[in-house]
Amino acid sequence: MATIHLTKEAFDKAISSGTAMVDFWASWCGPCKMLAPVIDDLAGKYEGKALVGKVNVDDEPELAARFGVMSIPTVIFFKDGVEVDRKVGVMPAAAYTAVLDG
Amino acid sequence: MYDVVVVVGGPAGLSAAVQARTRNKSVLVVSGDVRDNPLWKARLVNNYLGMPGLSGQEMLESFQKHAREMGVEEINGRVLNIMPASSSFYLGIGSQVEEARAVILATGVVRAAQLPGEAEYLGRGVSYCATCDGMLYRGKEVAVLGMAADAPEEANYLQELGCKVTYISDRQPEGLRKDIAFRRGFKRQVVGGQSVEAVEVDGERLPCAGVFILRPSLAPVQLLPGLALEGGYIAVDRNMATNLPGVFAAGDCTGTPLQVSKAVGEGLVAGHRAAEYIDQMDKS
CATH class of the missing domain: 3.50.50.60 (FAD/NAD(P)-binding domain)
Structure with missing residues (x-):
């Protein structure tokens, strides 16, 4: 399953149940480009277990503001719609899987 | 993709870059403003063998010229993070990304202790x-x-x-x-x-x-989580290898004495060993 690009309209429903991991990014951010393949890879590995999504902060400034995203990339983890953790900056895949598996 | 990316082109970094070029490796040096190099401010350097009487600025310009003549590529920017992939590294440089098979850290001493509140609010402002x-x-x-x-x-x-x-x-x-x-x-x-x-x-x-x-440069551990330090400096062995395979370090960031000759010497070792590391990868 490919990474899901989330919009304002679809966001709440998408993260409402189970585990979700959402990468806030933009095209003008170098570190975000670095993280993209890691996120895509996790989307494949966690298919059926967790939702792996991306939010383009240029297209969805309301979502970025709502979650207080002030530096990108920021990856936010949700359980049943509630934020449980966030990681700011580029991290190795293990930092994300530790939260997903935890 | 480059064979080697050198993080900051001071004496150690440029020396490493030149040596990696002598082994026919493609090399990119990422540097901020040259005026941030402490050597730039040295009015007179009299303890570099055979070349007394030069200013720090003259030495740096001469090192840069040598590197350019050897085909070292340069970009201006600040490395924000380095991410190991399966057999290479991705480096985030402002809005750009570059890929390298080996990385040489020659950041100099990053003096900045973190400010109160800095780590706490990273990503929250x-x-x-x-x-x-x-x-x-x-x-x-x-x-x-x-x-x-x-x-x-x-x-x-x-x-x-x-x-x-x-x-x-x-x-x-x-x-x-x-x-x-x-x-x-x-x-x-x-x-x-x-x-x-x-x-x-x-x-x-x-x-x-x-x-x-x-800051002129981020602290090496901020760039590369998991990098081992010793007494605040990057821990290296005789090959200028760090604890992370494919990552080498040279110059002031590995410890005292903070001198040009020492930096240039360590850069030479790091440049050669990084080239050998790449050759080994090609064989296996």
């Missing part, structure tokens, strides 16, 4: 990258803590994006736009609640939503 995060602060008050020579340019960029910039440093910056407020300050800390609300400069509170902390 504290940022190291104007190009990455500036857009998120349009129309808002931001403080730029300028510690690198090119920090005024980044402050100008933020102002042009529509941020309301206050520039804070210990001396009057050159090249700052006239519509940017300048505040001289020494003792600085970041304060807030859920996110940044202000910087305190010598006890005075300046409200802002964002704080851009612009």
Whole structure:
């Protein structure tokens, strides 16, 4: 399953149940480009277990503001719609899987 | 993809770059403003063998010229992070990404101890990258803590994006736009609640939503989590290898004496060993 690009309209429903991991990014951010393949890879590995999504902060400034995203990339983890953790900056895949598996 | 990316082109980094080129490796050197190099400010260097009487600036310019003549590529920028992939490394440099098979860290001594509140508010208002995060602060008050020579340019960029910039440093910056407020300050800390609300400069509170902390270079452990240190310097062996395979280090960032000859010598070892590391990878 490919990474899901989330919009304002679809966001709440998408993260409402189970585990979700959402990468806030933009095209003008170098570190975000670095993280993209890691996120895509996790989307494949966690298919059926967790939702792996991306939010383009240029297209969805309301979502970025709502979650207080002030530096990108920021990856936010949700359980049943509630934020449980966030990681700011580029991290190795293990930092994300530790939260997903935890 | 480059064979080798060198992080900061001072004496150690340029020496490593030249040596890797002699082994026919493609080399990219990433540097900020050359004026941030402590050697640039040395009026006279008399202890470099066979070449006494040169200024630090003359030495650096000569090293740069040599590297360029050897086909070393250069880009201007600040490395923000380094991510190991399966058989290479990705380096985030401002809004660019480069890939390398081996990395040589030659960042010099990164003097900056973190400011109070800096780590706590990283990603909640504290940022190291104007190009990455500036857009998120349009129309808002931001403080730029300028510690690198090119920090005024980044402050100008933020102002042009529509941020309301206050520039804070210990001396009057050159090249700052006239519509940017300048505040001289020494003792600085970041304060807030859920996110940044202000910087305190010598006890005075300046409200802002964002704080851009612009140093000449990020600390190596910030660049590369998991890098082993020893006494505050990068731990290396005789091959200038760090604890991370494919990552080498040379010069002041590995420890004292903080001297040009030592940096150049270590750069040579790091350049050769990085080239050998790549050759080994090709064989296996």
